[in-house]
Structures are given as C-alpha cells and as structure tokens.
Amino acid sequence: MMMHEKKKDLYLEEINKTYGDVQAVKNISLKVEAGSFFTLLGPSGCGKTTLLRMIAGLELQDSGKILLGKEEITPLPATKRQINTVFQSYALFPHLSVFENVAFGLRSRRFAEGEIKKRVELRLKMLGLEEMPERKPHQLSGGQKQRVALARALVNEPEVLLLDEPMSALDAKLRAQVQVELRQLQQSLGHTFILVTHDQDEALVVSDKIAVMRGGEVIQHGTPEEVYDRPDSKFVAEFLGAANLLSGTFKNGLFETDLGKFELEKTPTWEKGTIAIRPEWIRIHEKQPQKNWVRAEISEIIYRGSDFDLWCKPGPLRIRINTYKHFNIGDKVWLDIAPEDLVILNG
Numbered sequence: 001m002m003m004h005e006k007k008k009d010l011y012l013e014e015i016n017k018t019y020g021d022v023q024a025v026k027n028i029s030l031k032v033e034a035g036s037f038f039t040l041l042g043p044s045g046c047g048k049t050t051l052l053r054m055i056a057g058l059e060l061q062d063s064g065k066i067l068l069g070k071e072e073i074t075p076l077p078a079t080k081r082q083i084n085t086v087f088q089s090y091a092l093f094p095h096l097s098v099f100e101n102v103a104f105g106l107r108s109r110r111f112a113e114g115e116i117k118k119r120v121e122l123r124l125k126m127l128g129l130e131e132m133p134e135r136k137p138h139q140l141s142g143g144q145k146q147r148v149a150l151a152r153a154l155v156n157e158p159e160v161l162l163l164d165e166p167m168s169a170l171d172a173k174l175r176a177q178v179q180v181e182l183r184q185l186q187q188s189l190g191h192t193f194i195l196v197t198h199d200q201d202e203a204l205v206v207s208d209k210i211a212v213m214r215g216g217e218v219i220q221h222g223t224p225e226e227v228y229d230r231p232d233s234k235f236v237a238e239f240l241g242a243a244n245l246l247s248g249t250f251k252n253g254l255f256e257t258d259l260g261k262f263e264l265e266k267t268p269t270w271e272k273g274t275i276a277i278r279p280e281w282i283r284i285h286e287k288q289p290q291k292n293w294v295r296a297e298i299s300e301i302i303y304r305g306s307d308f309d310l311w312c313k314p315g316p317l318r319i320r321i322n323t324y325k326h327f328n329i330g331d332k333v334w335l336d337i338a339p340e341d342l343v344i345l346n347g
Helices: 048-056 098-108 113-126 142-154 172-189 200-206 224-229 234-239
Strands: 010-019 022-032 037-041 063-068 083-086 160-164 192-197 209-214 217-222 244-251 254-257 260-262 272-277 283-285 293-303 307-313 317-322 332-336
Touching (some): 010 048, 048 160, 083 142, 098 113, 098 142, 113 142, 142 160, 142 172, 172 200, 200 224, 209 224, 209 234, 217 234
Parallel strands (some): 037 209, 083 160, 160 192
Antiparallel strands (some): 010 063, 244 254, 254 260, 293 307, 307 317
C-alpha cells in the first residue's frame, strides 16, 4: 500500500514588498499549518492580495523567504510550486466549454479520460454547474464564471489552494452556500486553503486561523474565536463585527467612563485607554444589576431578521437581542455589562 506524502506547512519569513514609495507588505512572518483553512482578512489596499501573489509565485518579494515544508520555493516559478490560484478575474479560456475549462489541468497532466470525467463532474455538481457543462464562458453570468474558475482549481487537488476573493461575484444566498461547501471540501481533501477576503463573516465561517491585515502588516493572528472575542485593537474590534468602544481612565481598580465606573477582569497596562464590548454580550435587566450597570433609554430599534439591534442613550450603545424579546423606543432599561466581556484594547 502506498504511503501518503506528509502534508507540508507553509512558512512566510520576513516578507517585504515595495512598489515605488509604497511599502505594500511590511516584514510579515506567518506559519500556515498543513491542511488548515487560513484567511488573510483586511480592507482594500492592505497588502493581502500582494502577499497571496507572492505565495503563488506571480510576484517576487523584495526580501524574505517562502517555504513549503523544508523547501524554499522563492526561486520556483508559479508552475512548479504545487500551488493553484483562483483569482477575482475569472481567467477562463473563452473558446473552451465549462467542462473543458475545468478539465484543462487534468488533460495537461495526461489523466485518463474516465478519471477526468469523474473528477470534473464531481466539482461541477459541488458548485451547481452540472446543468451547463457545454456552455462557453460568454454564455455565463459573472457568478457562474467565478464558480467555473473555482472548480478548475479544485479539480487539480493542489497542495495549497490560494483563493483571491473567489466568492465576491456570487449573490448572498449562493455565497453562503459555497462558503460552507468550500469549508467542507477543504476538510474532506485535507489540503491547505489560503483565502483573501474583506468579508468578516466569510472569514469567521470558513477559517481555522485568521490573520487581520492593515497597512501591509499583520496586526492580529489567531483562531476566529480568539480574534473576534479578544481583539487587540480598535481596528480589529470594529472590523470583525460590531463593537461598542468605551474610552476612559483606569484608577483605583475601576475603569471610569462617561457612562459610569466598570470592573475589569484584568488590569490594563495603560492609565488612559479604550475597552470594547460586543453588542450581543450586553444583557438587559428589569432590575438594577449589582455592578457594571448602565441605566439607558432605547433610542432606535433596527430589525435584522433573526435579531434586533437596539441603540441606547447615553452612549450611543448598541445591543443585539433575539427577536422574541420586544422593546419600544423610549423604554428605560438596565444594562448589565459583565467584567469578563469587557476587552482591553492596546491599539
């Protein structure tokens, strides 16, 4: 029986890239574990796509190393890197059918016709393309073209699959479906997926690890739970979901703000600074809590389908609650803000 080759971790070591006067990537070092779903998350212009292109071999870094396992792949051209990429631009062959676009890599590697048919049909079905194998790219919508590009990369089962905003052209329902299917596919294949996205919800759904980027740097790196529950900075707190930010002064064991004094679970390293709390972590009570309470008035109610967002004054404070609880504008409530839910920010 053949032994499977051990999967290889991907290492980025002190990667830098400059375009003219702009440093697009600043001294980034990361380890992407073999068989994991890793996401580079950040706003436009943060350097995430540049970093992805350097991993793919489509751009050369100014300094630093990229290793796949123990092998430095920096000198290797893109075609020799055991890495496939799905781009925002579909890059399909206009003269080939959907089936032949997806089969292209397998044909170039001389797979048997039966194996090509089996693999291509599996990927077409996974991405909802099984009804259109004979269509040409000009007969497809943008979302369909994006799915063909994804199927074409997946059919090759690469060691590392790079995904540059691959779901950006899909409608909301299909996007949510493909996110789950992509996650399930990655787990079943056991291959390394690296996704670039600016969509926080997408990153939280699919990822084992998230690296949040800003201004060419990785400013926080961890599991979705770590990054969401314990953001290091105002930027991460607000970029990943909604956050209430409270500024104030820590003295005599309490954090003093315009809303009142609060106990914290830990002692901050600063005297003046900011803490954060997620809207869904604030609880509403009919009676005054023993500590960390705010007396507030509901000033705005926004229906979100599965829940409501309540905006309260003084503040403004944002609270997220289930739809089975009903409140009206003008209602006065007690807000319970637990010490363990207050996150100390350091940037």
